[in-house]
Structures are given as structure tokens and as C-alpha cells.
Amino acid sequence: MKTTYAFSSPAKINRFLHITNRREDGYHELETVFQFLDFSDNLTFTPRDDDQITLTPNIPGVPLVDNLIYRAAQSLKNRAPSTIIQPLGVDISLDKKLPMGGGLGGGSSNAATTLLALNRIWNLGFELETLANIGLALGADVPIFVHGHSAFAQGVGEIITPVDIDCPVFLITVPSCHISTASIFQHPNLPRCTAKLTKQQRMKMDLRTCHNDCENLVANLYPEVAKLMAWLLEYAPSRLTGTGGCIFSSFDSVEEARKVQSKLPPNVRSFIARGLNSSPVLAELEQVS
Numbered sequence: 001m002k003t004t005y006a007f008s009s010p011a012k013i014n015r016f017l018h019i020t021n022r023r024e025d026g027y028h029e030l031e032t033v034f035q036f037l038d039f040s041d042n043l044t045f046t047p048r049d050d051d052q053i054t055l056t057p058n059i060p061g062v063p064l065v066d067n068l069i070y071r072a073a074q075s076l077k078n079r080a081p082s083t084i085i086q087p088l089g090v091d092i093s094l095d096k097k098l099p100m101g102g103g104l105g106g107g108s109s110n111a112a113t114t115l116l117a118l119n120r121i122w123n124l125g126f127e128l129e130t131l132a133n134i135g136l137a138l139g140a141d142v143p144i145f146v147h148g149h150s151a152f153a154q155g156v157g158e159i160i161t162p163v164d165i166d167c168p169v170f171l172i173t174v175p176s177c178h179i180s181t182a183s184i185f186q187h188p189n190l191p192r193c194t195a196k197l198t199k200q201q202r203m204k205m206d207l208r209t210c211h212n213d214c215e216n217l218v219a220n221l222y223p224e225v226a227k228l229m230a231w232l233l234e235y236a237p238s239r240l241t242g243t244g245g246c247i248f249s250s251f252d253s254v255e256e257a258r259k260v261q262s263k264l265p266p267n268v269r270s271f272i273a274r275g276l277n278s279s280p281v282l283a284e285l286e287q288v289s
Ligand SMILES: C[C@@](CO)(OP(=O)(O)O)[C@H](O)COP(=O)(O)OP(=O)(O)OC[C@H]1O[C@@H](n2ccc(N)nc2=O)[C@H](O)[C@@H]1O
Pocket: 014, 026, 027, 028, 029, 030, 102, 103, 104, 105, 108, 138, 139, 140, 141, 142, 155, 156, 157, 181, 182, 185, 186, 241, 242, 243, 244
């Protein structure tokens, strides 16, 4: 009888996102605070007797070789120490709940959960820092999910300082438009020179005085996002996550969030989730001996 291991793959939000510089290689330097949500995709891993890696079901429009779960598993396998003699094969299943391309980091989260889970299941013994480096080649947000704690991030997201922040209840709204991260970063009207936070501001970390540099551009390009944002701001502090288009609105209680959710214009997808300072994956790893 084979063991199947179940792991979550949580969403993240960027409580703020300042773009401070554009590097020579075209990538942008950011300052952001990441927070996880108690709303996740679910992944299962069943080790195989051979060295095949399978993934079901397929994500429509994402070929297997491009799927970040498959890529993460392959990357890890390719770096396995030569002392590992058991076959590194696994059947992976994905229960996708997170909207894709909305700034909730689902792909990066899936990759990070895969790295963490397979490192443990295959007994590879890699340190978190090594997994984070393997993950960075897959996506800028993967290291945050590997480290698994709310964090202030700099660089392209790989310079990480863990922080403990407030954990409100969020109403997350999901506009129907799919926004490509690359298209926002390439846009000429993106603000790219927000001043870096001073040491004093970082100590205080008052999230209300920060903003998301992508927000105005995304609102201009996608009137649906602008309309939804204007509607939400009537009820609660609301901000874009990442390069959008999901918006998070903060509340003190689930009841208050539900009240606003029930008034949302028809056809706006939404869910309610609490902010977390720790990724649920950390506790789940403890369960695997
Ligand atoms: C900006 C964030 C904040 O969380 O946005 P979301 O994608 O979650 O909305 C992320 O760091 C995004 O990370 P991720 O989605 O992994 O981006 P990647 O695949 O690494 O990059 C996609 C493309 O966006 C551009 N890019 C990305 C990150 C960055 N710091 N500067 C960039 O210029 C590059 O053109 C790159 O080719």
C-alpha cells in the first residue's frame, strides 16, 4: 500500500508593492510585504516505484512541461545528490482553487509546495535556502512561499526579512480579466522610482502609508478593475495585490466581510480568507516523518 501525502498551497497577497528601480536585465526591484491567506490549492504526492513524474489533472492552456509543479519536481530531481539510490518518481494531483493570473501567486505557491514536499518525501535533505534558490529560477515569488513566513521582501522578492503583521479578514474579489505580470512590468506608464523605505519606516511598517505602484496603471488598462475598486472603497480599505487584478478589502470580522460580499455586483467572483503569518505548509511538513 503506497502512502499519499497531502499538502496545501496557499494564496499570497502583497499588502503593498513599491517599485524602486528597473535593472539592466529588465527585471524590477521591489519593496513589498507578502502575507499568506488561509485559502489554498491542494496537492497530493504519491511516490512511484519508477522515476516518472506525473501530474493530474492538466491545467487547460498550460502544457505539462510549463506547469510550475512539474518544473519544480524536475528541477529538484535534477539536483538530487548522487548518493540517493531510490527512484525519484511521483504521481502528483492538483485540486486548483486559486484564480490564476490574479496576483495571488498560485503558480509560485504550487512550485514551492512541490519543492518542500518532495524534498521531504524523497529524503533529499536540502536546506530551505537551497530550495528557495532552486525556486527563484522558476518564479520571483517562489522563495517567499518556501520560507513560509510573512515577510518584507526586496530585490525581485528574494531578499526576505520575516515580519509579523496584523491578520485581518479579507474579502478577495476576482475580476474576470487575466492580467499578465510581464505586460504590466513592460508598460511605459508603470511608475518605477518610488523611494525605498527608510530604516525607520521599515521598523514601523505602517502598511496604510504604503501603496501598490501597479494599481493606477491596471485601473487605467482594465476599466473593470477600476469600477470594482471604486465600489469596494465605499465599504472598506481595498488594494490591488501584485500586478492584479484581484483586490483585497480588509475587515475586522468574517460577518462584516460577508455583508459586503452579499452586496457585490452580480458576476464578480469572490472569497473570504484570513491573513496568516505562517504558511500552513510548515505545519504539514512536520507531519511527514
Ligand atoms: C510582482 C509580483 C508580486 O508578487 O506579482 P504577481 O505575479 O504576483 O502579480 C511577483 O513578484 C511577480 O512574480 P512572478 O509572477 O513569479 O514573476 P516572474 O514569472 O518571475 O516574471 C514574469 C515577468 O515579469 C517581469 N518582472 C517580474 C518580476 C520583477 N520583479 N520584475 C519584472 O520585471 C519580467 O518581465 C518577467 O519576465
